Amino acid sequence: MNHNLPWVAERVRLFREFDPEFARWARGHGPIAHNDLTQLRIHDLAQVLVAEGKASDTSAIYRTLWAADRLAVAGMWLTVHMTYADRVYTDGREMAAEDFKETPEGHTGGSLNIVPAYVGYLAANALSGLTRGWLMGQGHCVAGIDACNLLVGNMTPRHAERYDRSENGLTRFARDFYSYAIDAQGRPASPLGSHVGPNTAGGLSEGGYLGFAELQYVHMPLPGERLVVFLSDGAFEEQRGSDWAPRWWRAEDSGFVAPFMILNGRRIEQRSTMQQQGGLEWFQQHLRLNGFDPMEIDGTDPAAFAWAIHAMEERLAACATGVSRGTVQYPVPLHYTIAEAPKGFGFPGAGTNAAHNLPLAGNPRLDPSARQQFNEGARALFVPPGEIDQAVALLCRHEVQRRPLERDHALAHRQVAAPRLPEPQWHDNDVSPMGALDGAFAAIIKANTQLRPRVGNPDELRSNRMGQTLDLLKHRVFTPEPGLAEAVDGAVITALNEEAVVSAALGNKGGINLVVSYEAFAVKMLGALRQEILFARHQAEAGMPPGWLSVVTVATSHTWENGKNEQSHQDPTLAEALLGEMSDTARVLFPVDANSAVAALRAAYTSHGQFWTLVVPKRAMASQLSGEQAQRLADEGACVVKPCDAPDVLLVAIGAYQLQQALLAARRLDDAGHRTAVTCVIEPGRFRLPRDERERAFVAGDAALRSLFPDTAAVRVIVSHMRPEPTLGLLRRIDTGPRQTRALGYQARGGTLDVAGMLFANRCTWAHVATEAAQALGVDPASILTAEELAAVGGHGDPRAVMVSA
Numbered sequence: 001m002n003h004n005l006p007w008v009a010e011r012v013r014l015f016r017e018f019d020p021e022f023a024r025w026a027r028g029h030g031p032i033a034h035n036d037l038t039q040l041r042i043h044d045l046a047q048v049l050v051a052e053g054k055a056s057d058t059s060a061i062y063r064t065l066w067a068a069d070r071l072a073v074a075g076m077w078l079t080v081h082m083t084y085a086d087r088v089y090t091d092g093r094e095m096a097a098e099d100f101k102e103t104p105e106g107h108t109g110g111s112l113n114i115v116p117a118y119v120g121y122l123a124a125n126a127l128s129g130l131t132r133g134w135l136m137g138q139g140h141c142v143a144g145i146d147a148c149n150l151l152v153g154n155m156t157p158r159h160a161e162r163y164d165r166s167e168n169g170l171t172r173f174a175r176d177f178y179s180y181a182i183d184a185q186g187r188p189a190s191p192l193g194s195h196v197g198p199n200t201a202g203g204l205s206e207g208g209y210l211g212f213a214e215l216q217y218v219h220m221p222l223p224g225e226r227l228v229v230f231l232s233d234g235a236f237e238e239q240r241g242s243d244w245a246p247r248w249w250r251a252e253d254s255g256f257v258a259p260f261m262i263l264n265g266r267r268i269e270q271r272s273t274m275q276q277q278g279g280l281e282w283f284q285q286h287l288r289l290n291g292f293d294p295m296e297i298d299g300t301d302p303a304a305f306a307w308a309i310h311a312m313e314e315r316l317a318a319c320a321t322g323v324s325r326g327t328v329q330y331p332v333p334l335h336y337t338i339a340e341a342p343k344g345f346g347f348p349g350a351g352t353n354a355a356h357n358l359p360l361a362g363n364p365r366l367d368p369s370a371r372q373q374f375n376e377g378a379r380a381l382f383v384p385p386g387e388i389d390q391a392v393a394l395l396c397r398h399e400v401q402r403r404p405l406e407r408d409h410a411l412a413h414r415q416v417a418a419p420r421l422p423e424p425q426w427h428d429n430d431v432s433p434m435g436a437l438d439g440a441f442a443a444i445i446k447a448n449t450q451l452r453p454r455v456g457n458p459d460e461l462r463s464n465r466m467g468q469t470l471d472l473l474k475h476r477v478f479t480p481e482p483g484l485a486e487a488v489d490g491a492v493i494t495a496l497n498e499e500a501v502v503s504a505a506l507g508n509k510g511g512i513n514l515v516v517s518y519e520a521f522a523v524k525m526l527g528a529l530r531q532e533i534l535f536a537r538h539q540a541e542a543g544m545p546p547g548w549l550s551v552v553t554v555a556t557s558h559t560w561e562n563g564k565n566e567q568s569h570q571d572p573t574l575a576e577a578l579l580g581e582m583s584d585t586a587r588v589l590f591p592v593d594a595n596s597a598v599a600a601l602r603a604a605y606t607s608h609g610q611f612w613t614l615v616v617p618k619r620a621m622a623s624q625l626s627g628e629q630a631q632r633l634a635d636e637g638a639c640v641v642k643p644c645d646a647p648d649v650l651l652v653a654i655g656a657y658q659l660q661q662a663l664l665a666a667r668r669l670d671d672a673g674h675r676t677a678v679t680c681v682i683e684p685g686r687f688r689l690p691r692d693e694r695e696r697a698f699v700a701g702d703a704a705l706r707s708l709f710p711d712t713a714a715v716r717v718i719v720s721h722m723r724p725e726p727t728l729g730l731l732r733r734i735d736t737g738p739r740q741t742r743a744l745g746y747q748a749r750g751g752t753l754d755v756a757g758m759l760f761a762n763r764c765t766w767a768h769v770a771t772e773a774a775q776a777l778g779v780d781p782a783s784i785l786t787a788e789e790l791a792a793v794g795g796h797g798d799p800r801a802v803m804v805s806a
Helices: 006-018 020-026 036-051 058-084 108-128 139-152 167-176 212-219 242-248 273-277 279-289 302-325 368-381 385-395 433-447 467-473 498-507 521-541 573-578 594-604 627-636 656-671 693-698 702-708 724-730 755-761 766-777 787-793
Strands: 133-136 226-232 256-263 292-298 334-340 453-457 492-494 512-518 551-556 586-589 611-615 638-642 649-654 676-681 715-720 741-744
Touching (some): 006 020, 036 292, 058 139, 058 167, 058 368, 058 385, 108 133, 108 256, 108 302, 108 385, 133 139, 133 212, 139 167, 139 385, 212 226, 212 498, 212 521, 273 279, 433 467, 433 512, 433 551, 433 594, 453 467, 453 498, 467 492, 492 498, 498 512, 498 551, 521 573, 521 611, 521 693, 573 586, 594 627, 638 656, 638 702, 649 766, 656 676, 656 755, 656 766, 715 724, 715 766, 724 741, 766 787
Parallel strands (some): 133 226, 256 334, 292 334, 453 492, 453 512, 512 551, 586 611, 649 676
16 A cells, blocks of 8 residues: 555645644654554544544644554664663763673564554544453563553552662562562462463453464454454464454454454564465455455554554444444454564564564674664654653543453453253153253353353254254354354354364353263364463463353264274374363363263353363263263262272272273172272362362362272272373372273274273273273173173274174
């Protein structure tokens, strides 16, 4: 786009000539310059804001933007000090060698680029009198956000008690950045992180795993809320699915979103793929082909960002009005701004690969040339403290405008009341656990119409026994196909992309969520889930536990019953990996029948700030537990399903098919004179060795452990849905040693097999369980199994001798 058309230049020349406040702002400050098109756009915006009553006159608007220029320059100045400086001087003096860090560190280029964007967001809020939410996908750019928040006093309590704009406060701030300090408990001692964290004012996501902000943002704001999103062209190469955002946005249940692509053309070591494909022109075409309405701004100018936020929201509001009047149909073009800027704008090294991390040619503490570069670059960015005071006073008028600080925007402080749970429907016959869960979820949705539902579905919701939910909520589409469960306002987000659909639920923290996937393919969701798990737990550790309803992921068509497909469809990795996270936040459960599936789902929705993963069979199964037993199982994490006063052998089952085989093995062992008890574990993370105090408060105590796993039974055989090795590691508290405690589970064997075949291939049939118990007891397995059964277990007989239909 030509930013300097003659007629534009002539118009803005006249504005500058006849309006001194406009002219004062238009001169820019430091490296920030306002091109002719931005000046024209701001002039027109000022007229609109005055007409809307948002400002008394246009001069007030230009003064606010004058302040934004100074704040942005000061923010860039502080950002480069965070990377390089061991000492910050508020008089802007030239710095000596000893004033620099011994080992500088920081994602400096991206952090510099985010400063004008974030200040533009602050300015847009000030101009409109509205506090919007913000989200940044490139979380490593947090230095720019934290620097600006310190300058304007928009800080969380942890930052506010430690930092201010005094020389000592700024020095402490710079020293804390990448200090690597650690406290006595092994946690980072500095409240500043390398990425967005719980102490970042208004932060919603770490942004460490690139690409997920792109997938979540359209699902985040509730009606009436507004969200500004900062994305990067490097992250554009990550998770696919961000192109579908216009498919999901509906004015009736979504707030306004204003996405910005910070287009600096570089990754860490080379140009971004987008830049190699054709840069701005290629990206514009790509956006239009995918239902966006792109526009361009100068990515170095905070005023351009402020204008674009207003413009995108106004255009989206017009689309929403058109839909309500019936003159426009979905999809409406989702407005999207491309903000082009050299990486590391405003400081030496801009536009180079080096700008990503350390833009100077060397370490200023050791290299005189680099020191000169820093001092020259910092001098061009220096804003006297008095001017910063003046700028903050003009820009931050939250009390006058009666609006919250940006740290307190609505999306950052979700407090969602627990839903009303209708009376449960318990089952006492052969029922699909997934079918029972489906009915329970549909009933909860009907009873809680105040909650916006989102169901993330990579496909096959009905075949996974979620038919009631699908008929109630329907696939979200533009043009429903007759006879199918589809609707323009459907709440089921369906795409053959696990990252995209799980993000629909993760973004919807103002509502109620469920994700349903094949267990094997749900592994693709792990990166998104793990980033959210870590951020939520860090918030809780910081004394700010999340208030949104826990998010539930259901892994079905699972390892043991997905035999109609090949071994690629048989994989318990998701549960194993999530059990590696802190179990008070990452809850992993293995319901064993319909009633325990219903109880687990209901328990999940009474909790907040957690991520529940339920591994649920979809085939019809006998009900093993009453409703009361199922609720106790969900509450306590395990229950004794076959008691015995003084058992010789304790069988521990994790998983539905595993419980079936354990009970069969117990019967055969009992018949042979060996007393057995069977304990069903639905949530193995409740019985682990705790790794910190939060987890210690969550896991079962010693008394509960003894009641579920009696000391009298030294011989223990664990049969698990998961692989044996991670299962044993997880349950060290009940391990009586390698000779007496044995574990069976998935052994990476599979193929096109039925359930019985999968159990046999992985040595998890009742006969294998009984054999392990016999060996641990020191008795001959031949005293328990027939010759045919023993031959099958030994791998030289007919497997059908021990295969029982599940």
